Amino acid sequence: MPRKHPQADHAGLLDRLPPVEHKPAADEDQLFEQSSLARVLLLLVKVDQEAEYLLCRELAEHALGTVPDPGEAPQEGEHRA
Structure with a gap:
């Protein structure tokens, strides 16, 4: 005779x-309403x-190699952001 498993009353x-x-x-x-998703x-x-x-800054250094500090002018030959 098969055994029945008890059923939970989910509701x-x-x-x-x-x-x-x-x-x-x-x-x-x-x-949150006034901000962008990012x-x-x-x-x-x-x-x-x-x-x-x-x-x-880390992402920019990874992509560009070097990144000037804030307020520092980029050296000649460096990419400008």
Whole structure:
């Protein structure tokens, strides 16, 4: 005789869970609405301006070989960004 496996009452289990609510701060919500997708992604992973600058600088150095420091004029023969 085949044995029946007990069945879970999925609807009953879901009814027992408390409702999930997410209420972002008003300023956070407004910031996301006014930002570009790229900026929002950086905000979501909490990348600050300094980390963003260092990442961009590393990418530029990788692509161009050398990158002048801010305020420094590029040397002759170097690509201008």
